[in-house]
Amino acid sequence: MLDTLSAAELTIDDMRAAHERIKPHIRRTPVLSSEYLNAQTGARLFFKCENLQEAGAFKVRGACNAVFGLPDEIAGKGVCTHSSGNHALSLSYAAGRRGIPCNVVMPRTAPQAKKDAVRRFGGTITECEPSTSSREATFAQVQARTGGEFVHPYNDPRVIAGQATCSAEMLEQTGGLDAVIAPIGGGGMVSGTCLTVSNLAPDTAIYAAEPQQADDAYRSFKAGRIIADDAPKTVADGLLVPLKENTWHFVSRNVADIFTASEDEIVAAMKLAWKHLRLVIEPSSAVPLATILNNPEVFRGKRVGVILTGGNVDLDKLPWLAGQGGEG
Amino acid sequence: MLDTLSAAELTIDDMRAAHERIKPHIRRTPVLSSEYLNAQTGARLFFKCENLQEAGAFKVRGACNAVFGLPDEIAGKGVCTHSSGNHALSLSYAAGRRGIPCNVVMPRTAPQAKKDAVRRFGGTITECEPSTSSREATFAQVQARTGGEFVHPYNDPRVIAGQATCSAEMLEQTGGLDAVIAPIGGGGMVSGTCLTVSNLAPDTAIYAAEPQQADDAYRSFKAGRIIADDAPKTVADGLLVPLKENTWHFVSRNVADIFTASEDEIVAAMKLAWKHLRLVIEPSSAVPLATILNNPEVFRGKRVGVILTGGNVDLDKLPWLAGQGGEG
Numbered sequence: 001m002l003d004t005l006s007a008a009e010l011t012i013d014d015m016r017a018a019h020e021r022i023k024p025h026i027r028r029t030p031v032l033s034s035e036y037l038n039a040q041t042g043a044r045l046f047f048k049c050e051n052l053q054e055a056g057a058f059k060v061r062g063a064c065n066a067v068f069g070l071p072d073e074i075a076g077k078g079v080c081t082h083s084s085g086n087h088a089l090s091l092s093y094a095a096g097r098r099g100i101p102c103n104v105v106m107p108r109t110a111p112q113a114k115k116d117a118v119r120r121f122g123g124t125i126t127e128c129e130p131s132t133s134s135r136e137a138t139f140a141q142v143q144a145r146t147g148g149e150f151v152h153p154y155n156d157p158r159v160i161a162g163q164a165t166c167s168a169e170m171l172e173q174t175g176g177l178d179a180v181i182a183p184i185g186g187g188g189m190v191s192g193t194c195l196t197v198s199n200l201a202p203d204t205a206i207y208a209a210e211p212q213q214a215d216d217a218y219r220s221f222k223a224g225r226i227i228a229d230d231a232p233k234t235v236a237d238g239l240l241v242p243l244k245e246n247t248w249h250f251v252s253r254n255v256a257d258i259f260t261a262s263e264d265e266i267v268a269a270m271k272l273a274w275k276h277l278r279l280v281i282e283p284s285s286a287v288p289l290a291t292i293l294n295n296p297e298v299f300r301g302k303r304v305g306v307i308l309t310g311g312n313v314d315l316d317k318l319p320w321l322a323g324q325g326g327e328g
Numbered sequence: 329m330l331d332t333l334s335a336a337e338l339t340i341d342d343m344r345a346a347h348e349r350i351k352p353h354i355r356r357t358p359v360l361s362s363e364y365l366n367a368q369t370g371a372r373l374f375f376k377c378e379n380l381q382e383a384g385a386f387k388v389r390g391a392c393n394a395v396f397g398l399p400d401e402i403a404g405k406g407v408c409t410h411s412s413g414n415h416a417l418s419l420s421y422a423a424g425r426r427g428i429p430c431n432v433v434m435p436r437t438a439p440q441a442k443k444d445a446v447r448r449f450g451g452t453i454t455e456c457e458p459s460t461s462s463r464e465a466t467f468a469q470v471q472a473r474t475g476g477e478f479v480h481p482y483n484d485p486r487v488i489a490g491q492a493t494c495s496a497e498m499l500e501q502t503g504g505l506d507a508v509i510a511p512i513g514g515g516g517m518v519s520g521t522c523l524t525v526s527n528l529a530p531d532t533a534i535y536a537a538e539p540q541q542a543d544d545a546y547r548s549f550k551a552g553r554i555i556a557d558d559a560p561k562t563v564a565d566g567l568l569v570p571l572k573e574n575t576w577h578f579v580s581r582n583v584a585d586i587f588t589a590s591e592d593e594i595v596a597a598m599k600l601a602w603k604h605l606r607l608v609i610e611p612s613s614a615v616p617l618a619t620i621l622n623n624p625e626v627f628r629g630k631r632v633g634v635i636l637t638g639g640n641v642d643l644d645k646l647p648w649l650a651g652q653g654g655e656g
Contacts, residue, residue, distance in 0.1 A: 052360060277380075281606075315599060
């Protein structure tokens with residue numbers, strides 16, 4: 001393990017170093033808007049389109065920072081991780097670009113589109129049950145067998161520094177914001193956002209958005225300590241995991257509030273974004289818009305940066321079409 | 329009728345004047361790419377994302393040029409048109425921004441998403457049968473009743489000059505291309521592309537892409553005269569109309585070739601774009617990608633600009649899902 005830094009030691013220079021390291025491997029994604037959604041919310045919404053990364057998720061930022069920061073002697077054994085999907089395929093993408101092996105543990109219920117992408121990028125999948133306990137137990141076996149460097153999907157400061165580059169671009173592209181909001185699962189994107197925004201735009205409020213049916217970050221935030229659920233169920237398949245110490249560091253210090261949305265609200269917001277932004281986003285990415293629609297008084301009149309985290313969806317199983325659940 | 333210019337009189341300065349006129353009302357849409365689609369085709373594809381216009385289609389360019397070019401005394405009576413959908417909603421959008429009435433004739437089979445958008449932008453719809461003859465007859469009644477200025481969906485030089493701004497942006501954004509390709513229905517976008525590219529990048533080849541089941545432009549091109557079908561049927565609902573004299577002027581002079589694709593190929597290319605570009609595009613927009621996949625020898629090794637013309641789709645009726653046709 002190389003990530004001897006803890007979250008508390010990360011500085012804005014770690015974000016800047018990450019940005020230089022990953023620039024050849026990621027896209028500076030566009031920021032888009034919709035007059036219709038602005039009218040619906042009374043806010044000015046700036047959507048940062050991480051779904052438009054080649055791998056379809058912001059997670060390529062952290063994965064590339066970790067993979068391209070490895071010294072050759074460690075990189076040679078490859079990398080490994082567990083992930084509900086986007087970190088797995090992003091780490092496979094990064095490892096593929098460096099030409100090193102990548103082994104990932106994924107829940108068997110992960111969307112087929114995400115499993116297919118891991119394999120397309122050259123990663124090897126070991127499936128587990130859809131619970132934190134099964135995921136961690138299966139991963140311990142894979143790691144022992146392969147000896148690869150573990151790149152945790154979010155509790156790794158290298159990953160957090162990589163995710164932090166997203167809001168740095170967004171602040172530049174928009175010329176400043178009153179608030180930013182991102183989905184929260186394990187808290188990697190939110191932590192990176194905290195690292196950047198608390199340093200570069202300290203007056204900008206940082207919000208997180210979570211499914212009601214996987215609201216462990218919300219309950220942790222209110223209780224002042226990490227509360228973890230083992231196996232939550234939600235259509236937002238990217239937000240199933242609990243906070244860990246490195247993300248709790250940022251969430252507990254820099255987040256202004258966490259809002260939640262129901263399953264129906266998430267699916268409705270997803271369809272609204274497809275219709276009016278003409279972007280394919282996955283359910284997890286729709287949670288912030290759902291909570292903005294739920295809490296108009298918080299956002300009305302504000303310039304709000306909304307991070308669209310990913311767009312890896314099973315196009316044959318859309319959650320608003322009858323008889324098709326969102327869990328694959 | 330103000331469009332006393334004919335296509336033969338249009339110059340590149342008309343495109344430049346149109347661009348200045350419409351800039352406050354349209355987006356400079358991004359150009360996106362996919363390493364995956366590049367690998368699949370052996371080309372470097374640059375997708376110009378007109379689906380990301382607020383109204384979801386390139387047609388806002390021509391519609392805004394026509395509407396904002398009207399003198400006040402004519403604008404007061406409003407505008408009217410017939411359209412399979414995107415010109416109707418784009419003209420409604422432009423008229424709404426100028427605060428004048430808009431009356432449109434649309435086939436009853438047009439996608440619900442397009443009808444909804446016309447009404448959201450303040451336009452009034454009169455439905456007709458899905459044939460050129462019914463469309464033109466119904467329109468004559470509407471025009472006589474309202475007295476609005478007719479803005480033809482593509483045979484109007486003001487409209488062609490507006491559509492021409494799209495490829496001007498694309499040439500700037502990409503730094504130059506070996507070829508450009510756009511879908512062809514009535515030929516408005518292709519004609520605008522010809523006006524711009526033949527003047528600003530005369531070495532860039534201009535291709536058009538058409539559904540096999542509505543291949544009247546292909547047959548016209550091969551025959552050297554306009555051949556019109558009355559009521560073709562294709563999933564590409566934006567490409568049902570025939571060439572007219574002003575678009576034939578450009579198509580016959582500046583287009584290098586026209587390629588066609590089957591219904592299955594169009595739907596497969598549409599799904600491929602949704603999956604790898606994470607963009608919601610409508611079937612018509614997928615025809616160029618389908619023909620690039622069909623004709624790899626033409627495009628391999630080339631820098632190719634691909635115009636994604638629109639993204640107005642019924643999200644409840646996706647053509648790749650069983651039992652659901654593409655015709656609404």
